[in-house]
Amino acid sequence: FYILDEPTTGLHFEDVRQLIRVLDRLVDHGNTVLVIEHNLDLVKVADHVIDMGPEGGEGGGRVVAQGTPEEIVMMGRGHTARYLEEELKRAR
Structure with missing residues (x-):
């Protein structure tokens, strides 16, 4: 079981x-x-977002939505849904 807190902070996009890729391999194993x-x-x-x-x-401190990224967007609750929708559109 691995817990990572803000692991992308300070990282370049690449x-x-x-x-x-590393996280995917951990899950695959x-x-x-x-x-x-x-x-x-x-x-x-992510496989699941809270x-x-x-x-x-x-x-804050309350669960606004949970599910797959696509389910979060479909629920349309909170700030994350709005910004995540834009990200998912760009990824297609």
């Missing part, structure tokens, strides 16, 4: 792509990987 992340390049390829919010600090 390094983020490499990190995604039967590992569970929990990532706390704001970088939508990583969020959009969106906390709706804001930060005292305005």
Whole structure:
């Protein structure tokens, strides 16, 4: 079981792509990987997303939506859904 907190912070775009490949390999080998992340390049390829919010600090801390990235977008709740929708459109 791996827990990573904001692993893309400070990484170049190509390094983020490499990190995604490494995380995919960990999962392919039967590992569970929990990532706390704001970088939508990583969020959009997640198997399951739990969106906390709706804001930060005292305005947050509640589950706004959960599911696949596509399900988060379809629910349309919170800031993440709006920005994730744009990212998924660009990825197609």
